[in-house]
Amino acid sequence: MAEDNNQNGQNGNGNGGGVKLLSKMRTKVLAGVKEDVQMLKVDLPAKAKEQVELVKDPTKTQVYTSIFRHKHDDTPRNRALGVLSNVFLHLHPAKINRDSVRYSYTWGMGGITFYLFIVLTFTGVLLMFYYHPEKVQAFRDVLYLEHDVPFGKLLRNMHRWAAHLMVIAVWLHMYRVFLTGSYKKPREFNWNVGVILLVLTLLLSFTGYLLPDDQLGFWAVTVGTNMARATPLLGHEGPFGHQLGMTPYNDIRFGLLGGSIVDANALLRSYIWHCIGIPIVASLFMIVHFWRVRKDGGISGPAPVMLEAEVKEPRGAKAAAHA
Amino acid sequence: MDWHQLWEIVSAPDNVPIVALVPLLIFYTALAVKQARANDRLIAELEANPQEAKTRYRKAWPFKPGWQKEVHVWPFLLRVEFLAAIIVTAILMVWSISLNAPLEEPSNPNVTMNPAKAPWYFLGLQEMLVYFDPWIAGVVMPTLIIVGLMVVPYIDTNPLGNGYYTLRQRRFSIGTFAFGFLFLWVTMILIGTFIRGPGWQWFWPGQTWDHSRLIYEVNRDLPDLFGITSNMGKVVFGAVVVGGYYLLGGFIVFALFRRHQPKDYRRMSLLQYSIMVFFLLTMVGLPIKMGLRLAMHIKYVWITPYFNI
Numbered sequence A: 001m002a003e004d005n006n007q008n009g010q011n012g013n014g015n016g017g018g019v020k021l022l023s024k025m026r027t028k029v030l031a032g033v034k035e036d037v038q039m040l041k042v043d044l045p046a047k048a049k050e051q052v053e054l055v056k057d058p059t060k061t062q063v064y065t066s067i068f069r070h071k072h073d074d075t076p077r078n079r080a081l082g083v084l085s086n087v088f089l090h091l092h093p094a095k096i097n098r099d100s101v102r103y104s105y106t107w108g109m110g111g112i113t114f115y116l117f118i119v120l121t122f123t124g125v126l127l128m129f130y131y132h133p134e135k136v137q138a139f140r141d142v143l144y145l146e147h148d149v150p151f152g153k154l155l156r157n158m159h160r161w162a163a164h165l166m167v168i169a170v171w172l173h174m175y176r177v178f179l180t181g182s183y184k185k186p187r188e189f190n191w192n193v194g195v196i197l198l199v200l201t202l203l204l205s206f207t208g209y210l211l212p213d214d215q216l217g218f219w220a221v222t223v224g225t226n227m228a229r230a231t232p233l234l235g236h237e238g239p240f241g242h243q244l245g246m247t248p249y250n251d252i253r254f255g256l257l258g259g260s261i262v263d264a265n266a267l268l269r270s271y272i273w274h275c276i277g278i279p280i281v282a283s284l285f286m287i288v289h290f291w292r293v294r295k296d297g298g299i300s301g302p303a304p305v306m307l308e309a310e311v312k313e314p315r316g317a318k319a320a321a322h323a
Numbered sequence B: 001m002d003w004h005q006l007w008e009i010v011s012a013p014d015n016v017p018i019v020a021l022v023p024l025l026i027f028y029t030a031l032a033v034k035q036a037r038a039n040d041r042l043i044a045e046l047e048a049n050p051q052e053a054k055t056r057y058r059k060a061w062p063f064k065p066g067w068q069k070e071v072h073v074w075p076f077l078l079r080v081e082f083l084a085a086i087i088v089t090a091i092l093m094v095w096s097i098s099l100n101a102p103l104e105e106p107s108n109p110n111v112t113m114n115p116a117k118a119p120w121y122f123l124g125l126q127e128m129l130v131y132f133d134p135w136i137a138g139v140v141m142p143t144l145i146i147v148g149l150m151v152v153p154y155i156d157t158n159p160l161g162n163g164y165y166t167l168r169q170r171r172f173s174i175g176t177f178a179f180g181f182l183f184l185w186v187t188m189i190l191i192g193t194f195i196r197g198p199g200w201q202w203f204w205p206g207q208t209w210d211h212s213r214l215i216y217e218v219n220r221d222l223p224d225l226f227g228i229t230s231n232m233g234k235v236v237f238g239a240v241v242v243g244g245y246y247l248l249g250g251f252i253v254f255a256l257f258r259r260h261q262p263k264d265y266r267r268m269s270l271l272q273y274s275i276m277v278f279f280l281l282t283m284v285g286l287p288i289k290m291g292l293r294l295a296m297h298i299k300y301v302w303i304t305p306y307f308n309i
Helices: A002-007 A009-056 A062-067 A076-084 A109-128 A137-147 A152-179 A188-210 A215-229 A252-257 A264-295 A315-322 B003-010 B013-048 B050-055 B078-098 B120-128 B134-155 B168-195 B231-260 B262-267 B270-296
Strands: A095-097 B070-072
Touching (some): A137 A152, A188 A215, A188 B120, A188 B134, A252 A264, B003 B013, B003 B168, B013 B050, B013 B120, B120 B134, B120 B168, B168 B270, B231 B270
16 A cells, blocks of 8 residues: 555645545535435425325316316306317307206207217227128128127117117107297208208118118118119109110119119118218218207297287288288 | 017017107107197287286296396206216117117028018108009109208298297198108008008008918009090090199198188298198198008009109
8 A cells, every 4th residue: 555655656645635536525425415315305295295285186287277278166157168168068058048958848859869879870880890891791790799799789789779769869859840840930941951860860770771781681771772763764663764764774773782783782882871971971961950050049949939919920911911 | 369460560679669659759749739738828818918928927837036047058958968868878778788689581682571671760651652653652752751841941931839839829830740740651650560561461450460361452543443545545634633633632722721821821922832732732642542542442543654643
């Protein structure tokens, strides 16, 4: 050690300074670490306490406020904002006539129809995972669904019964709208959109009928599309069809089936109309339908009754009545 | 009485919706009539007492002073919608667990189903095939039903009964709709479902479906009854009968409508009135043709080389 010291005598000073520096640094670091530990002991619990306070009220967190744009206190303002600031609920107004929430007036059939459409889309997409629109394979897929796929039978049953229920709900909705005179001014146009939606609902159900490719669907669709043969002008057995050059191979039925018989092409066309074509068109009409309900002044009633004496006769009619 | 046959028809999975539709229609019709009666009483009361009409709350439902006329959608409407969704889901779940969707044998063009029935909601149209050629029953009639529904708001000029149930103020329009929907559409579906058996023959409920039953029924055409044999004669005769139906029917409707619906008649333009008469007569033509066929075995009224009616 001494030798080393001597050997490095010239640098002794420097060496001594290095040691000093080292120890200086050590004390500094030690002090720093000590301080850190001290702060850890103090700060962390404090921050943790703060955090706990924050967690106690999650509505104050940034994540929460970034999702929900208003508070949840039960105030009239928040009740309105709860509807208006939510994309799924904003089709509703903030407030409605107190009597129109009564079930006995609307029967809720329009809403139920829409809900069933959502159920059908959901179960339908799941069914599509297991289904090939091909002859032979289609029927096997249905058998596979019924016997091997977990909950497959339930899925298919739900899809079919929801479809039937939707047809019933649409009819009842139309029945209610007629009985309450809700198609009258200013809702004439929306009634027409509704009629188109009614037809689309029946077509959706009908195109789905063929898809299991069993005897029931096959003959129902055969009977149904045979009527298209008889379309005036456009069918080969319809009035003036023959004169216009219609044959089984170029008439409207051929266009519907993609062939002259209900076969593989008909299955594929039925599948595409059922899963893509009609749902998209129906969705568009639904958007218009719901939009117009709001734009035409919300649902029609229950409105105060009007008396015969209060009807304002148009000018022309009045003149005619006097004459 | 073949209870087994009846049970087989009623319990066929795809017939369940119709079995459900009947009580639903009865229930909702009763619900509507109940509210219409209450409103009609109120209307009669207010018409008799103009002073009361100025001040009274004009709904059959109670309203206390101090109540707000509007309520918040959140929660008063949304909870109803949420409940409805839950109830419908529960019904669907129970229905789907307890009853299986039908699946027959794989499709086979060589084995014809007898009877081959369309889905239940189209059975009204299929039943119409008995009375009309496919181009009418399958194409023209459905088109007319759709167009007829679409013109309804434009030909119903009665401003009363907008947004509340009433029978008194809308006798004609509600009567017509009930005739078309409840009597024609739903009844024909019920006939197609419960009455029609193999060969689309008429089997009363409880009668056994006899697949080899033959009915010796000679259908005649209306011109035959009048001894018209030439083709040209049949064309002219049919045109006269059908044209006469619309003309004479139009005159009868005119006479009745003018007398019994004077206000509607006054309000309607010529175009509105003629569209209404056309659709009304076409709709009434259906049960008339059914009657001609079922009671008098008449197949066609108007025979031409191109089409038959």
